[in-house]
Amino acid sequence: MTTTTTEATGPQGGAGSLLEAVSVRPEEGRPIPDAATGETIGYAPVHTVDDLEAAIATARAAQPAWAQLGHAERSRLLHLAADEVEAHAEELAQIIAREQGKPLAGLGARFEAGGCAVWIRSAADTPLEPEVLFEAEGTRSELRYDPLGVVAAIGPWNWPALIAMWQIAPALRMGNTVVAKPSEYTPLSVLAVIELINRHLPEGVLNAVSGDREVGAAIAAHPDVDKVMFTGSTRTGREIVKASAHNLARLTLELGGNDPGIVLPGADVPALAEKLFWGAFINTGQTCAALKRLYVHESQYDEVVEALAGIAQQLPMGPGVDESSALGPLTTDQQFEIVSRLVDDARSRGARVVTGGEPASELGPRFYRATIVADIDDDAPLVAEEQFGPVLPVVKYSDVDDAVARANASEQGLGASVWGDPEEALAVADRIQSGTVWINQHGSLNPVVPFGGTKASGYGLEFGAHGLKAVAAPKVVTV
Numbered sequence: 001m002t003t004t005t006t007e008a009t010g011p012q013g014g015a016g017s018l019l020e021a022v023s024v025r026p027e028e029g030r031p032i033p034d035a036a037t038g039e040t041i042g043y044a045p046v047h048t049v050d051d052l053e054a055a056i057a058t059a060r061a062a063q064p065a066w067a068q069l070g071h072a073e074r075s076r077l078l079h080l081a082a083d084e085v086e087a088h089a090e091e092l093a094q095i096i097a098r099e100q101g102k103p104l105a106g107l108g109a110r111f112e113a114g115g116c117a118v119w120i121r122s123a124a125d126t127p128l129e130p131e132v133l134f135e136a137e138g139t140r141s142e143l144r145y146d147p148l149g150v151v152a153a154i155g156p157w158n159w160p161a162l163i164a165m166w167q168i169a170p171a172l173r174m175g176n177t178v179v180a181k182p183s184e185y186t187p188l189s190v191l192a193v194i195e196l197i198n199r200h201l202p203e204g205v206l207n208a209v210s211g212d213r214e215v216g217a218a219i220a221a222h223p224d225v226d227k228v229m230f231t232g233s234t235r236t237g238r239e240i241v242k243a244s245a246h247n248l249a250r251l252t253l254e255l256g257g258n259d260p261g262i263v264l265p266g267a268d269v270p271a272l273a274e275k276l277f278w279g280a281f282i283n284t285g286q287t288c289a290a291l292k293r294l295y296v297h298e299s300q301y302d303e304v305v306e307a308l309a310g311i312a313q314q315l316p317m318g319p320g321v322d323e324s325s326a327l328g329p330l331t332t333d334q335q336f337e338i339v340s341r342l343v344d345d346a347r348s349r350g351a352r353v354v355t356g357g358e359p360a361s362e363l364g365p366r367f368y369r370a371t372i373v374a375d376i377d378d379d380a381p382l383v384a385e386e387q388f389g390p391v392l393p394v395v396k397y398s399d400v401d402d403a404v405a406r407a408n409a410s411e412q413g414l415g416a417s418v419w420g421d422p423e424e425a426l427a428v429a430d431r432i433q434s435g436t437v438w439i440n441q442h443g444s445l446n447p448v449v450p451f452g453g454t455k456a457s458g459y460g461l462e463f464g465a466h467g468l469k470a471v472a473a474p475k476v477v478t479v
Contacts, residue, residue, distance in 0.1 A: 017091060018088055018091040018092065018095065018192050018195065018196070019041070019042055019091070019094075019095055019188065019192065021192070021195050022042070022188055022191040022192050022195050023042035023043050023044070023188065024043050024044070024045050025043065026043050028043070028045070028046075029043030029044050029045050029046055030043060030044050030045075030046050030184075031043055032044050032099060032186075032187065032188055034098045034099070034319075035098070035099065035100060035101030035320065035328065035329050035330075035331050035366060036098075036101055036318070036319035036320060036321075036328065036329045036363070036364050036366070036367075037319065037364060038364070038365065041095075041098050041099060041188070042188050044184075044187040044188055044191070044210045045187075045191075045210045046210070046211065046212075047209045047210050047211040047215060048211060048215065049211075049214060049215055049218050051209055051211065051215075052179070052181075052209050052211065052215050052218055052219065052222075055179045055207040055208075055209050056150060056179055056222060056224050056225060057224070058204040058207055059150045059177035059178065059179050059204060059205075059207050060149070060150055060177070060224050061204060062177050062202065062203065062204030062205050063147065063149055063150060063175075063176065063177040063205075065202065066172075066175060066176075066177055066202060066205050067147045067175035067176075069175075071128075071173070071175075074124075074172065074173055074175065075124035075125065075173060076124075077200050077201060078120050078121070078123065078124035078169065078172060078173060079120075079121060079124055080200040081120055081196065081197040081199070081200045081201065082116075082117040082118075082120040082121045082124070083117075084196045084197065084199055084200060085113070085116050085117045085120065085193060085196045085197065086114070086117040088196055089110070089113040089114055089116075089117070090110070090113070091192075092113040092116070092161060092189070092192055092193060092196070093109040093110040093112070093113040094109070094321065095188055095189050095192050096109040096112055096113060096160070096161060096189045096320075097109035097319075097320030097321045097328075098320060098321060099160075099186050099188050099189050100157065100158070100159075100160060100186050100189060100320070100331050101284070101319075101320050101328040101329045101330070101331050101366070102283050102284070102286075102320050102328050103318075103320050103322070103325040103326060103327065103328050104320060104321060104323060104325075105323060105325070105326075106326060107278070107282050107283070108283070108320070108328075109320060112159060112161055112162045113161065115162045115165070116161050116162055116164075116165045116193055118447060119162070119165040119166060119169055119447050120165055120169045120197075122169075122447035122448060122463075122464075123169035123170045123172075123173045123447075123467075123468070124169070124173055126173075126448060126464055126465055126467075126468060127465070128145060128174075128465050128468045128469070128472075130142040130143060130144045130477075131143040133476065139478065139479070140478070140479050141476060141477070141478040141479075142476070142477050142478075143474055143475070143476055144474075144475050144476075144477055145174065145468070145469060145472035145473065145474060145475070146175070146472060146473045146475050147174055147175030147176045147472065147473070148174075148176050148226040148227045148250065148471060148472060148473050149176060149177075149224075149226035149227075150176065150177055150178070150179060150224055150225055150226050150227075151167075151171040151176045151177070151178050151179075151225075151226065151227040151228075151229060151471055152178075152179050152180075152181065152219045152220070152222075152225045152227065152228045152229070152249075153167035153168050153171065153178055153179070153180040153181070153229050154180075154181045154216055154219060154228065154229065154230045154231070154232070154240075155167065155180070155181070155182050155183060155190060155231055155232075156183055156231045156232045156288075157183035157185040157186040157331055157332065158283060158286040158287060158288070158331065158388075159283065159287070160182055160183060160186040160187075160189040160190050161189040161190055161192070161193045163231050164180060164182065164190045164193060164194070165193065166231075166462050166463070166467075167180070167229040167231075167252075167462075168180060168194075168197075168206065170462075170467045170468050170470070170471050171227070171229070171471045172201075172205065172206065173468060174468055174471050174472045176226075176227070176471060177204065177205050177206070177207070178205070178206050178207065179207045179208075179209060179219070179225070180194060180206070180207065180208050180209070181208075181209050181210075181211065181215060181216055181219060182208070182210060184210075184211070184212050184213070185331060185332055186331070187210040190208065191208055191210060194206060194208045217239070217243065220239075220240045220243035220244045220249060221243040221244065221246050221247065222247065223246075223247045225247065225249050226249060226250065227249060227250045227251070227252070227471060228240060228244060228249050228250070228251050228252075229251075229252045229460075229462075229471075230251070230252070230253050230254070230255075231254040231255075231288070232255065232256075233255065233256050234255040234256045234411075234412065234456045234457070234458075237253045237255040237458055240253065241253070250470075251459070251460060252452075252458075252459075252460030252461075252462065252470050252471075253453075253458030253459055253460060254288065254414075254451075254452065254453060254457070254458050254460075254462065255288075255412070255414070255453060255456060255457050255458035256288060256386050256412055256414070256456070256457060257288045257289050257290075257292070257386065257412050257413075257414025257415055257453065257457050258292045258293065258384075258385065258386045258410045258412045259289055259290060259291050259292045259293075259414060259415040259416055259417070259434075259442070260291075260292070260293050260294075260295060260406075260407035260410070260416050260417075260432075261276070261279065261280075261291045261293070261294045261295065261416065261417040261418070261419060261442060262294075262295045262397075262400075262403050262404070262407060262416075262417070262418050262419065262428060262432075263276075263294065263295065263296040263297060263300065263304060263419045263420065264297065264400065264418065264419060264420030264421065264424055264425060264428065265297040265299050265300065265400075265420070266420060266421065267300065267419050267420040267421075269300055269303050269304055269307055270307070272419055272440060273304070273307040273308065273311065274311065275440065275441055275442070276291070276294065276304070276307075276308060276419065276442070277308055277311045277312070278443075279291040279417060279438075279441070279442030279443050280292070280294070280392040280442075281312075281327065281370060281390055281392070282443060283328075284327050284328050284329070284330065284389065284390045285387070285388060285389045285390045285391060285392075286330065286331060286335070286388055286389065287443065288414060289414050289415035289436070289443050290442075290443055291392065291417060291442045291443070292386055292387060292392075293383050293392075293393050293395060294392060294393070294394045294395065295395050295396075295397050295403045295406060295407060296394055296395070296396060296397070297396075297397060297398070297400075297403075298396050298397065298398050301374075301394070301396045304394060305354055305372060305374045305394050308354075308372050308392065308394065309354045309355040309372045312355050312356060312369075312370035312371070312372055313355050313370075315327055315370060317360055317363060317367060317369070317370070318363060319363075319364070327370060327390060329363070329364055329366035329367045330366045330367070330368060330389055330390075331366070332366075333365075333366065335388060335389060336359075336365075336366045336368060336389075338387065338388065338389070339368050339387055339388070339389035339390070339391055340359065340368065342381055342382040342385065342387050342391065343356075343357050343371060343373065343382065343391055345380065345381055345382065346373050346376055346380050346381075346382040346393070349376070349377075349380055350375070351373050351374070351375055351376035351380060351382070351393070352373065352374045352375040352376075353371065353372075353373055354372040354373065354374050355369075355370070355371065355372050356368075356369035356370050356371030356372065356390070356391070357369070357371050357373070368389060368390055368391075369390070370390045370391075371390060371391040371392070372391075372392055372394060373391065373392070373393045373394065374393075374394050375396070376393045376394075376395060377395070378395065378406055378409065380393070383395060384410070386412070400428065404428060404431050404432060407432055408431075408432060408433045410455075411455055411456040412453070412455055412456050412457045413433045413434045413435060413453055413454035413455040413456070413457050414434065414435055414436070414453040414454075414457035414458075415434055415435065415436045415437070415438065415442070415443065415453075416429075416432045416434040416436070416437045416438070417437065417438040417439070417440075417441065417442040418432070418437065418438075418439055418440075419439075419440055420440075422439055422440065425439045425440065426439060433454060433455065434453075434454060435451070435452045435453040435454050435457065436451060445463070446463070447463050447464065448463060448464040448465075449463060449464060450462070450463050450464055450466040450467065451463050
């Protein structure tokens with residue numbers, strides 16, 4: 001199923017609101033609920049494997065002409081698309097806030113909508129010149145980058161529109177065509193940003209398939225898919241690796257993360273407390289690279305626990321569209337159940353729930369109070385597993401070497417952070433097994449700085465020149 005090109009004729013795109021533009025009639029689609037209230041906000045198309053076949057065929061047919069346009073023209077069109085997204089950023093943010101649940105303000109839905117335009121422009125503007133590998137009298141070897149062909153972009157539900165742009169924008173810049181498959185939980189956000197982009201692209205270059213897991217499972221094994229970009233769980237990532245073996249599709253996998261943070265002795269807790277908190281609780285904790293477990297030296301343990309609990313108790317929680325909300329609901333019923341189970345298990349093991357530790361049922365069925373858990377061991381599932389919600393376990397340590405070993409004990413290695421004196425923190429960071437290590441911050445991303453995981457958090461890099469190379473076929477030319 002191809003998202004068609006339309007003409008933009010004003011703030012509403014000429015055909016009603018952006019949400020109306022991507023929703024289908026109730027009898028033709030699947031209802032998508034408001035994450036906070038459960039009320040239906042729109043109807044997503046229900047595409048099938050046959051629709052996927054048609055989308056891939058369309059993308060394959062459109063790819064040669066798109067590649068022949070060249071980098072300059074593709075970048076020009078991507079800038080027009082970014083302008084379009086920016087012009088409709090508030091409409092897009094409203095869809096994100098309702099469908100996914102993140103608050104409009106702060107690092108929330110407006111941040112995500114604005115970030116879509118930023119990442120599109122970055123992909124358009126990042127230079128990628130041929131690399132001279134060898135040069136001597138009469139001989140010159142260069143490394144160049146050609147389009148791969150058709151790129152499949154499979155996105156998650158936690159940052160649906162922004163992560164879609166992380167995948168789509170560089171793929172298009174490098175001359176590939178794209179088939180995007182959003183999460184079945186948050187399809188409208190992705191369909192909306194694709195609708196805006198397609199107002200400036202040739203027909204068939206960017207296609208969307210809004211289907212269930214059967215559609216997703218068929219993508220990686222498809223013989224006409226040259227590259228799969230996937231952000232999601234480690235379990236699903238392993239299935240994609242297996243499926244791609246048949247056609248040897250290239251892969252970029254950004255999988256789960258159980259990100260550790262280590263607070264070193266002597267850290268300035270009052271100065272760092274807010275950053276620590278939001279490193280864990282951004283998007284109500286539903287971020288792959290969020291801080292998931294915090295190791296604090298015994299000399300400052302009580303101070304850190306008290307500071308984090310104080311922040312958690314003060315922040316307002318509510319629907320994403322409420323301008324006063326700092327934290328929103330969990331996006332899915334399944335995630336709410338996971339968070340509840342892990343906290344209940346920690347409590348049963350004797351861990352101390354300092355604040356929170358229960359649903360905020362008065363706000364809605366998917367709200368869970370911001371929770372700080374102390375006096376907990378590494379073998380508790382709340383520490384050993386990725387909770388992906390508004391809960392932070394704080395673990396005491398007495399020896400930095402021991403803290404590093406415990407941080408590295410996870411099979412995952414997406415992000416990590418070290419807090420304290422910068423020079424001491426840098427020395428510790430060198431010993432942590434993670435794709436990214438932040439010093440006195442956690443989770444900040446830059447569209448020109450590569451991002452990716454190690455171990456069971458996946459492989460491949462996104463962003464910047466490295467991200468462009470990941471969606472291209474390297475070719476050595478020797479004269």
